[in-house]
Amino acid sequence: MQITSPSxxxxxxxxxxxxxxxxxxxNVRAGFIDKRxxxxxxxxxxxxxxxxxxxxxxxxxEHLDLYLEAYEQKxxxxxxxxxxxxxxxxxxxxxxxxxxxxxxxxxxKGKSMITEEIALNDFLDASGIVPVETDLGEYIIQLRGxxxxxxxxxxxxxxxxQVEADFRRVHTHLPADRDLTEPETLLDEARxxxxxxxxxxxxxxxxxxxxxxxxGSSIIVTNEGNGDLTQILPRIHVVIASIEKIVxxxxxxxxxxxxLARSATGQDMSVYTTLSTGPRRxxxxxxxxxxxxxxxxxxxxxxxxxxxxxxxxxxxxxACMNHCPVYHSIGGHAYGWxxxxxxxxxxxxxxxxxxxxxxxxxxxxxxxxxxxxxPMRIPLPKMMRHWREKEFERGLNPATQRxxxxxxxxxxxxxxxxxxxxxxxIPVLGAVGKAKGRFSWLPFAxxxxxxxxMPAPETRTFRQQWxxxxxxxxxxxx
Amino acid sequence: xxxxxxxxxxxxxxxxxxxxFRPVVGFAAVKLIEEAGCNVDVPMAQTCCGQPAYNSGDRxxxxxxxxxxxxxxxxFDYVVAPSGSCAGMLKKHYPALFKGDPRWEERAKAFSxxxxxxxxxxxxxxxxxxxxxSGSGSVTYHxxxxxxxxxxxxxxxxxxxxxxPGIELREMRDPDVCCGFGGTFCxxxxxxxxxxxxxxxxxxxxxxxxxxxxxDLGCLMNMAGKLKRQGAPVEARHVAEVLAxxxxxxxxxxxx
Numbered sequence: 078m079q080i081t082s083p084s085x086x087x088x089x090x091x092x093x094x095x096x097x098x099x100x101x102x103x104n105v106r107a108g109f110i111d112k113r114x115x116x117x118x119x120x121x122x123x124x125x126x127x128x129x130x131x132x133x134x135x136x137x138x139e140h141l142d143l144y145l146e147a148y149e150q151k152x153x154x155x156x157x158x159x160x161x162x163x164x165x166x167x168x169x170x171x172x173x174x175x176x177x178x179x180x181x182x183x184x185x186k187g188k189s190m191i192t193e194e195i196a197l198n199d200f201l202d203a204s205g206i207v208p209v210e211t212d213l214g215e216y217i218i219q220l221r222g223x224x225x226x227x228x229x230x231x232x233x234x235x236x237x238x239q240v241e242a243d244f245r246r247v248h249t250h251l252p253a254d255r256d257l258t259e260p261e262t263l264l265d266e267a268r269x270x271x272x273x274x275x276x277x278x279x280x281x282x283x284x285x286x287x288x289x290x291x292x293g294s295s296i297i298v299t300n301e302g303n304g305d306l307t308q309i310l311p312r313i314h315v316v317i318a319s320i321e322k323i324v325x326x327x328x329x330x331x332x333x334x335x336x337l338a339r340s341a342t343g344q345d346m347s348v349y350t351t352l353s354t355g356p357r358r359x360x361x362x363x364x365x366x367x368x369x370x371x372x373x374x375x376x377x378x379x380x381x382x383x384x385x386x387x388x389x390x391x392x393x394x395x396a397c398m399n400h401c402p403v404y405h406s407i408g409g410h411a412y413g414w415x416x417x418x419x420x421x422x423x424x425x426x427x428x429x430x431x432x433x434x435x436x437x438x439x440x441x442x443x444x445x446x447x448x449x450x451x452p453m454r455i456p457l458p459k460m461m462r463h464w465r466e467k468e469f470e471r472g473l474n475p476a477t478q479r480x481x482x483x484x485x486x487x488x489x490x491x492x493x494x495x496x497x498x499x500x501x502x503i504p505v506l507g508a509v510g511k512a513k514g515r516f517s518w519l520p521f522a523x524x525x526x527x528x529x530x531m532p533a534p535e536t537r538t539f540r541q542q543w544x545x546x547x548x549x550x551x552x553x554x555x
Numbered sequence: 556x557x558x559x560x561x562x563x564x565x566x567x568x569x570x571x572x573x574x575x576f577r578p579v580v581g582f583a584a585v586k587l588i589e590e591a592g593c594n595v596d597v598p599m600a601q602t603c604c605g606q607p608a609y610n611s612g613d614r615x616x617x618x619x620x621x622x623x624x625x626x627x628x629x630x631f632d633y634v635v636a637p638s639g640s641c642a643g644m645l646k647k648h649y650p651a652l653f654k655g656d657p658r659w660e661e662r663a664k665a666f667s668x669x670x671x672x673x674x675x676x677x678x679x680x681x682x683x684x685x686x687x688x689s690g691s692g693s694v695t696y697h698x699x700x701x702x703x704x705x706x707x708x709x710x711x712x713x714x715x716x717x718x719x720p721g722i723e724l725r726e727m728r729d730p731d732v733c734c735g736f737g738g739t740f741c742x743x744x745x746x747x748x749x750x751x752x753x754x755x756x757x758x759x760x761x762x763x764x765x766x767x768x769x770x771d772l773g774c775l776m777n778m779a780g781k782l783k784r785q786g787a788p789v790e791a792r793h794v795a796e797v798l799a800x801x802x803x804x805x806x807x808x809x810x811x
Contacts, residue, residue: 089747402733406750440744442737442751443610444700462610469612478743482608486616489571489603490623496599503575514809515783524742528749529780532576532808539569539578543597 078196078224080429082413085436092407101234102408105227109399112343113450120339130333131454134390137324138381144290144323145372151293155355157368165195168317168373172197172282175369176206179313181279187297187304188212189284190228190393191317191373193415194428197282208282209274211303213267220247226409226417229341229395234408237263271303281311281365285318286337286392288370291326294354295370298337298347305351314353314365319373321389333392336452341394376428384463388423390453397447397457403440412437419447419457426464435473438464499538507536565593566631568624568645568670570638571603572772573793577807580772583799584637584673591681593633600627604636604644610738614652621649622659625666633680634670637795638771639702640738642672647705672702673795674770678711685718688800693723695764696794697755697778698731699771712770712794722797727762736777752781760787766806768794779807 081088092098117123137144149159162168176184184201186192186208198219201208210219214232218225220243225231232240241257244266257263283304287296295316297304308314324330338344357364380386398404398418409417414434416424422441426434438461447457468474488495510516510533518526525531565588573580581597588595605620624645628634636642646667653659677683694716702708709731716722735741735751755778759767767782767789769775779791790806 086744086746089744093746093750402735402751402754403747405754406747440740440747442700442733442735442740442748444733444737445704446700446733449704462612465610465612466614467612469614474612478611478739482611482613482739483616485603486608486613486620489605489608490616490619492600492602492623492627495602499575510809514805515780517784522742524745525780527745528784529752529777530783530808532776532779532783534576535578535804537578539574539581540597540599542578543581544599 078193078199078415080414080433082425082429082434082436085411085413085440088411088413089407089440092411097236097239098234098408101236102405105233105399106405109342113340113396113399116339116343116345123336123339126332126336127452127454130336130452131390133324133329133332134453138321138386138389141320141323141381144325145320148288148290148293148323151290152355152370155293156358157293157355157370160369160371162371162373163375165373165375168195168371168375169197169200171371172315172317173200173204175313175315176201176204176280179279181206181313183207183209183274183278184280184282185209185211185274185278185307185311186215187281187283187299187307188215188231189282189317190225190415191284191319192282193225194375195317195373209271209278211271211274211307212299213264213301216267216271217243224410224415227395227398228393228416234410275306275310278311280313280315281307282315282317283308285316285322287330287333288318288323289327289330290323292354294327294352296330296350296352298334298350300348302349305349308351308353308365309363312365313367313369314356316353316370317373318370319375320377337392337394340396340450340452380427385423385427385460387455388420388427388460390455391420391424392453394452396450396452400446400450402442402444402446419461423457423460423464431464431467432473435464435468438462496540500541503534503538504536507534510534511536560594563593563632564630565595565633565635566628567595567597568601568604568628568634568636568641569597570636570641570772572776573637576776577772577793579801579804580637580793580795583793583795583801584635586799586801587673587677587686587795588635590687591677591683593681598627604641606640606644607739609644609648609652618652621652621663625649625662628666628669631669633676634666635673635676636670637673637793639672639699639706639708640771640773642670643701643705646670672706672708672770674712674715674798675706675708678715684714686715686798688798689720690797690800690802691721692766693725693764694766694768694797695725695727695759695762696730697727697734697759697767697769697774699769699774700733702770703731708770712768715798716768716794725762725764727758727764729758734774734778736774738773741777752777756781756785756787759789765790766797767791768797770794775807783808
């Protein structure tokens, strides 16, 4: 997809002016936070589980090659195929090749951020293959020609009236006078339309929440069951997953599952947790004839051994964006690429480059709320700061910021000069602002005074007053 | 000449915003630390904690500033700052800044161990459970992010405020959600920052309190500046001013 992260500021302005979006964002704030808190409060060992989840992933990342090879062996032994894709283009051409050689015309898809990352839908469309999103949110987004604005609630920015209008626009084979006023009726209509697609599809594509080295299984968690129908009904099931999705054992996956849904939606577990191991075996009642896994790198291995390695622990629960004041203000699209919110602010520069993604790690107040709720204890602010360091080293940030900071640092490093300069400047500023106690406008402070008053200083710095007080004391003792 | 005493020696890290914009917070801090049975001094070699440079990716300048700060406070038993964000920088980030540097890492760690945010120092280190000052009116307290999440400052200021006869605490909705200041964030992304602070001032006004309190001057200037721009009838002060009973002067951003 087109990366618009460089115009983050304009995107944000646009989002702030979007009345519909602002209303929808209220739901993020109201919905996810309390639900997560309730689920966490009900499980005394939640924080211990977070530690354990972090440790499992850390261990896995230290031995990633070993576990990936073990996983591949198990998948092959179960009758499946593993394809290694270094880039997004590699992954796309593997999918296309599977479609072409199997004569596939329609592909159903379970919810998958990784297929967003490789822009699979547009590619399949352009290649004459019809991709059908089966997750309700993703289906709505697809009808609207949009991209997800949230990694677990892709259509969180869309409201009910808009969905009704979209369904009427697209489902023209249904009676025009039908009642679509309730969420249930909308859901029912989507279900009916999609039901037919499952049977038409030649290939079903899903992502993976986990890949298990011990058994060669892939695991998806869903709340609608669409993932199951996507992977069981077509002849061929293709899993696309990035390499960091691997965990050593089923036990490890089970551990992390205990923090995943609680962090994401406040559920103890998602409604469906589905394990797939290889194709249908003789005697199985259902399942695909072929089972393929595409393991995608696309920049992950370059993060290994760097200050960004910890980001590879991310399990895509969305808790960071659900708790982020910046995300609450502007929503996901403003971030300008696939991954929004704090996790996107770290991941996007890693995957598309800091030249394009540089705004995202800067557009954070470092309030730390994301880190405080991250089930994998990823130090998101710290990693955003590392991106700022990279940016600074390469001179990518705006000149005004650089010089302003350099000027401040110049004085901050020289206590005597700092004392002298401030003892001259502050009384002037204080005298000018004395009458009102604040400024509505100040030179060089437009970013501040555009929206707020600037409180005026007292007439002398603390150090001036303190020095005088101490001198009087000394004088009194003399 | 000063008389030697067995009282702990506290170095006040006054913070640049307090130094330049609101010295009364510094004097309130001195008064409170003295009430907690300590001697206070203000080393003049201090400037800023280096956070603006550090959070803008300028590690080199942040380190130079940090070295200066560490040197300035080496003779003290404690280093206390009336700001969660500066105290967080000194305590949590200085050791990270010097990690792997044989000359500075240990010094930074030893320094870090002595650092405390003001209210946390009073309550947790000195065991203060009441203040001598009294006040009047209703207040609401905003939890600034660094103090809350890096240093665990939440119950302490509320407990000390509760010990003051005449002060009524009215909690705002979501007191622990960021006000949108974020240091340089508020001037780099003014529109987003404004949206966040508008949510915050709505919660402040809805609380019905006459005075907004917090432990960080940066956040206070942001919120007070917005309240003033909106013409809201809420005064803003640093929590130390109220705890020390130094509330005769104008609130942040002036009187109306």
